[in-house]
Amino acid sequence: MNRRQFVQTSSQVVSGMLLVKAGTAFGYQANSAVRHGLLGCGNRGTSVASSFSQNTTAQVVALADIFADQLAAGKDHFDKLNAGLGRAAIDPKLMFRGPHAFEQLAGCKDVDLIQISTPPFFHVQHLKGAVEGGKHVYCEKPVGVDVRQANEALEIAKRVKQNQSVDVGFQCRMAPPLAAIADRIRAGALGKIATASGNYNAPASTERVHAGAGPDEYRLRNWLWDRALSGDILVEQNIHIVDLCNWMLGARPLKATASGGRNILTHWGDIWDNYEVDYTYPNDVHFSFASTQFGADGRFDAGLKLFGSSGSATVPYSGPVQITGAQSWEWQESTSSVPGEGKFAANGAFLDNLKFADREKDRAFIDSITSGPAHNQIAAGVETALSCMLGRMAGYQKREATWEDLLAHGETYDLGFSLEQFA
Numbered sequence: 001m002n003r004r005q006f007v008q009t010s011s012q013v014v015s016g017m018l019l020v021k022a023g024t025a026f027g028y029q030a031n032s033a034v035r036h037g038l039l040g041c042g043n044r045g046t047s048v049a050s051s052f053s054q055n056t057t058a059q060v061v062a063l064a065d066i067f068a069d070q071l072a073a074g075k076d077h078f079d080k081l082n083a084g085l086g087r088a089a090i091d092p093k094l095m096f097r098g099p100h101a102f103e104q105l106a107g108c109k110d111v112d113l114i115q116i117s118t119p120p121f122f123h124v125q126h127l128k129g130a131v132e133g134g135k136h137v138y139c140e141k142p143v144g145v146d147v148r149q150a151n152e153a154l155e156i157a158k159r160v161k162q163n164q165s166v167d168v169g170f171q172c173r174m175a176p177p178l179a180a181i182a183d184r185i186r187a188g189a190l191g192k193i194a195t196a197s198g199n200y201n202a203p204a205s206t207e208r209v210h211a212g213a214g215p216d217e218y219r220l221r222n223w224l225w226d227r228a229l230s231g232d233i234l235v236e237q238n239i240h241i242v243d244l245c246n247w248m249l250g251a252r253p254l255k256a257t258a259s260g261g262r263n264i265l266t267h268w269g270d271i272w273d274n275y276e277v278d279y280t281y282p283n284d285v286h287f288s289f290a291s292t293q294f295g296a297d298g299r300f301d302a303g304l305k306l307f308g309s310s311g312s313a314t315v316p317y318s319g320p321v322q323i324t325g326a327q328s329w330e331w332q333e334s335t336s337s338v339p340g341e342g343k344f345a346a347n348g349a350f351l352d353n354l355k356f357a358d359r360e361k362d363r364a365f366i367d368s369i370t371s372g373p374a375h376n377q378i379a380a381g382v383e384t385a386l387s388c389m390l391g392r393m394a395g396y397q398k399r400e401a402t403w404e405d406l407l408a409h410g411e412t413y414d415l416g417f418s419l420e421q422f423a
């Protein structure tokens with residue numbers, strides 16, 4: 001029985017395990033917990049850390065957040081979750097608040113793994129702290145909101161030690177139906193791929209009102225509406241589909257043209273509510289991508305299609321995952337979900353074809369820590385983030401942008417205020 005089977009078949013072991021200090025590389029025993037510190041106790045952070053707790057030997061022992069209310073909500077949630085799993089409550093000594101919370105967590109000797117679930121603008125700064133602190137890191141996408149951050153992340157990637165594991169939050173790749181079709185596509189099931197198309201049509205995100213919040217705090221709490229903090233919808237949210245496309249094509253775009261704008265949204269912020277991007281990949285393969293993020297009808301539709309000389313592939317979040325043509329194939333368990341009728345999940349915990357994405361992602365990551373080989377997904381994460389920045393640049397500048405243009409002239413973002421006011 002390997003470690004994964006051990007975890008899968010023994011929920012008692014997962015829930016009742018002892019806390020054993022993580023030792024040297026891959027020196028974990030089957031009954032030892034990976035001591036997990038959550039940085040950013042919001043929607044996604046809480047969901048992913050809970051999934052780690054429920055599906056792996058990781059145990060949330062430390063929390064960090066810039067805001068006291070978020071930290072308190074995190075403690076409340078994880079104390080209850082830990083109690084249900086027969087584990088100790090979070091020790092208040094392992095709770096860190098304020099703009100330096102990430103440094104305190106990175107320096108905390110009682111933590112093995114840091115999960116970075118803060119807004120995108122901070123990912124690279126927080127990644128640097130966690131990697132330099134010698135921690136294993138699970139970093140949410142995107143790895144950077146601009147070229148400067150992306151370059152810095154590539155430098156950080158070089159400093160990751162051989163026994164340190166770093167994952168980037170592209171959980172869709174680990175969803176069983178998507179992983180299965182990707183294997184077939186990458187093995188040539190479509191013949192020569194001629195073209196691809198993709199979409200991400202999501203509802204608007206909702207405002208977060210916090211009593212007494214000044215303008216900077218309002219921005220921080222409503223970071224999704226802010227270009228600098230989020231990277232805009234293409235970099236922050238649509239990135240999952242661009243990542244799937246890069247992965248399945250085994251390439252990154254060479255150039256892009258794009259249009260889009262803010263045609264519906266009237267609330268505060270400067271993000272666009274729609275994008276139409278035409279990416280050119282090697283061999284003149286075009287990927288036509290369109291996204292929307294507005295409306296409150298809850299309708300959600302996201303996916304990718306690839307068209308080749310001997311077949312086509314359909315890869316939706318909801319609906320049949322299939323290949324038609326010479327090597328036709330269909331994921332058997334996805335037929336009950338209806339294409340285009342999926343339910344949006346702001347915390348990324350989607351159902352249908354993505355139902356087990358987080359579970360599989362979390363297990364693979366913890367396996368990489370406990371048994372090896374270690375992961376270092378930073379460079380791949382940067383490549384996808386830059387691919388999205390390329391489309392964003394083409395859209396904002398209303399011109400064709402090449403990869404080289406992006407690297408040479410890419411927009412850089414500044415926060416424009418100091419976080420010290422939240423100390």
Ligand SMILES: NC(=O)c1ccc[n+]([C@@H]2O[C@H](COP(=O)([O-])OP(=O)(O)OC[C@H]3O[C@@H](n4cnc5c(N)ncnc54)[C@H](O)[C@@H]3O)[C@@H](O)[C@H]2O)c1
Nearest residue numbers: 040041042043044045065066070117118120140169347348
């Ligand atoms: N992989 C996915 O499917 C998926 C889904 C949703 C969100 N995400 C990503 O997860 C991240 C978090 O998103 P969310 O929806 O949970 O946001 P959120 O606003 O609900 O949570 C962010 C948390 O970070 C805290 N925070 C903000 N700035 C901080 C700082 N400088 N230091 C410490 N804490 C800080 C906030 O107080 C908040 O608790 C984002 O990067 C987002 O792109 C990924």
